[in-house]
Amino acid sequence: MTEAPTTTDSVYQTEALIAEDIDAYLDVHQHKTMLRFITCGSVDDGKSTLIGRLLYDSKMIFEDQLAALEADSKRVGTQGQEIDFALLVDGLAAEREQGITIDVAYRFFSTEKRKFIVADTPGHEQYTRNMVTGASTADLAVILIDARKGVLTQTRRHSFLAHLIGIRHIVLAVNKMDLVEYSQARFDEIVAEYRAFADSIGIAAFTAMPISGFKGDNITAPSENTPWYTGPKYAGISLIAHLETVEVNATADQAKPFRMPVQWVNRPNLDFRGFSGLIASGSVKPGDAVRVLPSGKTSTISRIVTMPGKDATDGDLPQAVAGQSVTLCFADEIDCSRGDVIAMADAPPQAADQFEASVVWMADEALIPGRAYWLKLGTQLVSATVQAPKYVVNVNTMEHLAAKTLELNAIGVAEVSTDKPVVFESYEANRTLGGFILIDKITNATVAAGMIHFSLRRAQNVHWQALDITREAHAGMKNQQPAVLWFTGLSGSGKSTIANLVEKKLHRMNRHTFLLDGDNVRHGLNKDLGFTETDRIENIRRVGEVARLMIDAGLIVITAFISPFRAEREMVRAMMPDGEFLEVFIDTPLAEAEARDVKGLYKKARAGALKNFTGIDSPYEAPYAPEVRIDTTKMTPEQAADMIVERLLGW
Amino acid sequence: MNEVSSGNTLTHLQRLEAESIHILREVVAEAEKPVMLYSVGKDSAVMLHLARKAFYPSPPPFPLLHVDTTWKFQEMYKLRDRMAEESGMDLLVYHNQEAMDRGINPFDHGALHTDMWKTEGLKQALDKYGFDAAFGGARRDEEKSRAKERIFSFRTASHGWDPKNQRPELWNLYNAKKSKGESIRVFPISNWTELDVWQYIHLNDIPIVPLYFAAKRPTVERDGMLLMVDDDRFPLEPGEVPVERSIRFRTLGCYPLTGAVESEAATLPQVIQEMLLTTTSERQGRAIDKDAGGAGMEKKKQEGYF
Numbered sequence: 024m025t026e027a028p029t030t031t032d033s034v035y036q037t038e039a040l041i042a043e044d045i046d047a048y049l050d051v052h053q054h055k056t057m058l059r060f061i062t063c064g065s066v067d068d069g070k071s072t073l074i075g076r077l078l079y080d081s082k083m084i085f086e087d088q089l090a091a092l093e094a095d096s097k098r099v100g101t102q103g104q105e106i107d108f109a110l111l112v113d114g115l116a117a118e119r120e121q122g123i124t125i126d127v128a129y130r131f132f133s134t135e136k137r138k139f140i141v142a143d144t145p146g147h148e149q150y151t152r153n154m155v156t157g158a159s160t161a162d163l164a165v166i167l168i169d170a171r172k173g174v175l176t177q178t179r180r181h182s183f184l185a186h187l188i189g190i191r192h193i194v195l196a197v198n199k200m201d202l203v204e205y206s207q208a209r210f211d212e213i214v215a216e217y218r219a220f221a222d223s224i225g226i227a228a229f230t231a232m233p234i235s236g237f238k239g240d241n242i243t244a245p246s247e248n249t250p251w252y253t254g255p256k257y258a259g260i261s262l263i264a265h266l267e268t269v270e271v272n273a274t275a276d277q278a279k280p281f282r283m284p285v286q287w288v289n290r291p292n293l294d295f296r297g298f299s300g301l302i303a304s305g306s307v308k309p310g311d312a313v314r315v316l317p318s319g320k321t322s323t324i325s326r327i328v329t330m331p332g333k334d335a336t337d338g339d340l341p342q343a344v345a346g347q348s349v350t351l352c353f354a355d356e357i358d359c360s361r362g363d364v365i366a367m368a369d370a371p372p373q374a375a376d377q378f379e380a381s382v383v384w385m386a387d388e389a390l391i392p393g394r395a396y397w398l399k400l401g402t403q404l405v406s407a408t409v410q411a412p413k414y415v416v417n418v419n420t421m422e423h424l425a426a427k428t429l430e431l432n433a434i435g436v437a438e439v440s441t442d443k444p445v446v447f448e449s450y451e452a453n454r455t456l457g458g459f460i461l462i463d464k465i466t467n468a469t470v471a472a473g474m475i476h477f478s479l480r481r482a483q484n485v486h487w488q489a490l491d492i493t494r495e496a497h498a499g500m501k502n503q504q505p506a507v508l509w510f511t512g513l514s515g516s517g518k519s520t521i522a523n524l525v526e527k528k529l530h531r532m533n534r535h536t537f538l539l540d541g542d543n544v545r546h547g548l549n550k551d552l553g554f555t556e557t558d559r560i561e562n563i564r565r566v567g568e569v570a571r572l573m574i575d576a577g578l579i580v581i582t583a584f585i586s587p588f589r590a591e592r593e594m595v596r597a598m599m600p601d602g603e604f605l606e607v608f609i610d611t612p613l614a615e616a617e618a619r620d621v622k623g624l625y626k627k628a629r630a631g632a633l634k635n636f637t638g639i640d641s642p643y644e645a646p647y648a649p650e651v652r653i654d655t656t657k658m659t660p661e662q663a664a665d666m667i668v669e670r671l672l673g674w
Numbered sequence: 675m676n677e678v679s680s681g682n683t684l685t686h687l688q689r690l691e692a693e694s695i696h697i698l699r700e701v702v703a704e705a706e707k708p709v710m711l712y713s714v715g716k717d718s719a720v721m722l723h724l725a726r727k728a729f730y731p732s733p734p735p736f737p738l739l740h741v742d743t744t745w746k747f748q749e750m751y752k753l754r755d756r757m758a759e760e761s762g763m764d765l766l767v768y769h770n771q772e773a774m775d776r777g778i779n780p781f782d783h784g785a786l787h788t789d790m791w792k793t794e795g796l797k798q799a800l801d802k803y804g805f806d807a808a809f810g811g812a813r814r815d816e817e818k819s820r821a822k823e824r825i826f827s828f829r830t831a832s833h834g835w836d837p838k839n840q841r842p843e844l845w846n847l848y849n850a851k852k853s854k855g856e857s858i859r860v861f862p863i864s865n866w867t868e869l870d871v872w873q874y875i876h877l878n879d880i881p882i883v884p885l886y887f888a889a890k891r892p893t894v895e896r897d898g899m900l901l902m903v904d905d906d907r908f909p910l911e912p913g914e915v916p917v918e919r920s921i922r923f924r925t926l927g928c929y930p931l932t933g934a935v936e937s938e939a940a941t942l943p944q945v946i947q948e949m950l951l952t953t954t955s956e957r958q959g960r961a962i963d964k965d966a967g968g969a970g971m972e973k974k975k976q977e978g979y980f
Contacts, residue, residue, distance in 0.1 A: 041947055041950045041951055042947070042951065045943045045944070045947040048941055048947075048950075049876065050947065052869070052873060053685065053687065053873060053877065054685055055685060055686050056683045056684070056685060056686060057684075057685075057686035057689050057690070079802060093732060127822065128821045128822045128823065129814045129821055129822075129864070129865065130815075131814070131865070131867045132816075133813045133867075133869075134684075138686040138687070138867075138870075140865055152842050153842070155842070155844070156842040156843060156844055159844040159845045160844075160845060160846070173813060256752045273683070273684060273689065274682060274683045274684075277682055286696070286699040286700060286703055287699045287702060287703050287729075289729065289731070289732055290732075291731050291732035291733075295731060297731075299699055299728070299729075300696075300699075300845070301693075301695075302698040328731070329727065329730065330726060330727040330728070330730035330731075332727075332876055332878055332879075333877070333879040344682065344684070346684050346688070346689055347684065347688065347692050348691070348692040348693075348695035348696050348699075348728070350730070361703055385842050397851065399847050399849065400847075401847075402700075402703070454845060455845070456846065457845075457846050458844065459847070460844055460847050460849060462849050462851055466853070467849070467851040467852055467853050467856075468841060469841045469842050469843075469849045469865060470840070470842075657888055671712065
């Protein structure tokens with residue numbers, strides 16, 4: 024057993040009160056507030072030990088756990104016969120064997136004033152994503168420094184990330200003070216070094232404290248070992264006392280204008296229509312004028328509904344504030360659904376479809392600029408593309424470096440475009456409306472986190488030129504329904520042959536058509552593009568945009584491109600009005616296409632003379648549900664063309 | 675519960691409640707076919723209450739699923755049926771037919787009982803109904819591997835959990851997109867502690883199984899555990915006679931596997947008082963955590979246990 028400071032009980036409470044007057048204790052507990060914080064530090068800075076100490080001191084460790092801990096400490100502990108608190112905190116078997124924390128773990132303890140949720144985040148370089156994850160919900164960050172080692176590269180990295188994710192309260196915990204004889208000079212030296220760094224990255228303020236997680240100094244009460252830690256030069260406050268008093272984000276958010284992303288429309292019967300959500304900022308009362316974004320329609324709040332309960336304060340509320348989950352009813356019947364944002368009428372957020380943002384890449388597969396990803400912001404889910412980054416930040420030196428993409432754990436600044444306007448605010452102004460995640464459309468993995476800086480153009484300022492001759496008028500003149508027939512398939516699968524036949528048949532029927540052929544387009548419009556994955560995506564994007572203009576002109580557009588990636592075909596589909604994009608999968612097995620090898624390309628690719636050749640050293644992703652699938656091993660090109668024409672004309 | 679406390683700072687219970695409701699609504703908005711796993715314990719009671727609150731005045735738009743082992747306490751079955759009725763939700767009860775046919779029971783089959791009735795039963799039930807998201811009442815403070823599990827926790831088509839390959843979960847943005855065959859376990863009360871759960875039950879008068887309160891009950895002592903003789907399927911050893919003791923339960927499961935504690939705590943404040951002054955952790959009364967050494971629960975979860 025280590026020596027637990029005897030001052031602990033006064034901070035944590037409790038046993039006497041629990042034993043004597045449980046109702047009084049429950050009343051105290053009921054009124055506690057909550058603070059979420061993260062601890063970050065290098066592997067040996069004593070993070071897990073500090074958390075173990077906080078749990079131990081707040082009596083969150085039970086005897087059976089303690090017995091197991093004592094046994095484990097002797098077996099695999101690194102503290103000799105002493106209790107190794109780190110073992111209590113390191114949860115998963117794999118990492119216990121490695122002796123490092125590899126993921127985000129959440130821990131809970133409470134004092135008389137507050138309940139705390141601690142995100143224990145890793146110190147290892149390859150796990151930046153875990154630290155960003157843990158930090159995203161935190162009100163405060165404890166940056167641990169080993170007093171013997173001072174400010175390390177990892178200290179800088181963790182501080183930068185904490186600042187990037189917008190943590191307002193930073194504690195510099197200079198740990199292991201017991202190993203430097205509680206030296207004031209050493210403490211001052213480290214704080215000065217850190218201050219210079221903090222200034223350079225824009226951290227305006229931090230609270231420095233000399234502690235020992237292992238011995239318990241300045242954790243729950245000022246330590247006798249650091250008598251110098253008082254006076255105007257120092258915070259002079261114990262870690263717990265500080266954690267108990269800093270302002271939490273949810274409270275700060277109440278002072279901002281009212282915003283609530285709509286999660287779900289509650290409509291149990293014709294007489295009730297409510298909009299459910301978690302209030303992101305501000306407060307709301309019945310009678311308040313509100314505006315629904317992005318439509319801009321206005322109404323007044325008629326009710327704030329919650330379920331009636333035992334407590335008289337449940338049921339309809341006179342007011343609700345940031346951090347509460349409620350259901351709002353309007354005085355008027357206006358359109359409002361999931362993804363919309365309800366906001367204060369005279370201070371609404373903007374909508375835009377192009378942003379500059381900081382992006383933290385979290386997947387093994389690097390960012391592909393131009394590829395479509397899902398972007399989730401609040402309750403809005405849209406398709407988005409990210410341009411090649413303007414720069415990436417070297418998190419060790421804070422240098423801005425040029426880069427073509429974002430690799431795992433890279434942090435960069437890039438332009439993001441969405442396929443429709445998104446209601447947003449800068450991340451600095453509002454975490455809920457400024458923070459987003461990117462989701463890979465194929466693997467469904469969360470691949471990035473982003474924080475919006477500002478919009479590059481306001482969507483409402485980009486008016487489509489109003490044209491008197493509408494797309495309907497163009498189509499009407501030609502007496503046809505415009506559409507894109509998007510052929511996809513391996514090289515040599517028969518796309519061009521069949522596409523040609525289809526166009527001839529349509530032409531004979533007096534349809535107005537145009538065939539965009541892969542090879543032809545590369546001679547002109549796309550002659551600046553090569554065959555890397557990025558260039559192939561841009562190739563498809565441009566063809567998609569041209570096809571869209573042509574269907575607006577009333578044409579039936581036929582395209583014949585390998586277009587090997589599902590995500591790009593889906594990107595083009597999303598550009599077109601519903602029902603006007605028909606994916607035609609020319610399904611020819613690789614062996615068959617290679618055997619035909621009309622242009623001799625497979626031979627060259629096999630010989631290594633052609634790189635990135637689809638089917639050989641670049642993948643082809645077959646469509647899951649094409650509108651038309653042509654099995655060329657079972658039908659002639661003529662039969663295939665007939666089938667496609669029939670599908671197009673709806674026969 | 676919704677009154678804004680002094681200084682306009684929400685209390686921890688108000689914030690936990692708001693977070694849980696937010697999670698429940700996100701799942702309903704994004705999943706195709708959600709279900710709530712209802713085990714009738716105190717955590718399930720809180721989760722059900724939160725669901726009713728999240729969707730009021732509508733009833734929660736998903737059914738309750740009880741993966742039954744036939745060995746739960748009789749009082750649990752009673753409360754289960756009552757709560758389904760009160761909440762206006764459909765109750766689905768699933769029994770693993772193979773376990774039923776083979777007469778698998780906790781007295782003769784040990785770990786196989788949990789494996790077949792619960793782990794296998796759960797997988798079968800989810801597959802049978804095609805649920806793509808299942809709410810569970812697990813909390814991160816219960817056990818070490820839980821502390822690292824996400825709120826949205828993905829399972830492969832065979833229901834396995836891969837702790838090394840969890841999606842990062844940022845802010846309160848949950849990625850509910852899943853690949854074919856995958857399903858999601860969602861834990862809306864991840865951030866609640868045992869004390870929070872009790873206090874919330876107390877504040878909201880949420881009905882719980884009376885076994886949580888002390889009363890005279892017939893018991894026998896086996897391997898250091900106090901077991902309650904809940905029905906006549908309990909095989910008494912020769913000469914073994916059930917003894918009336920004042921007992922209660924800190925957690926509820928299959929009655930032959932759930933250890934009681936001797937107690938006089940007959941009201942909620944007394945129960946909370948006893949919990950706060952006790953020196954052993956909550957799951958200590960359950961045999962399941964003792965299997966396979968220190969990594970017992972993590973291993974079970976990888977195999978598909980909730």
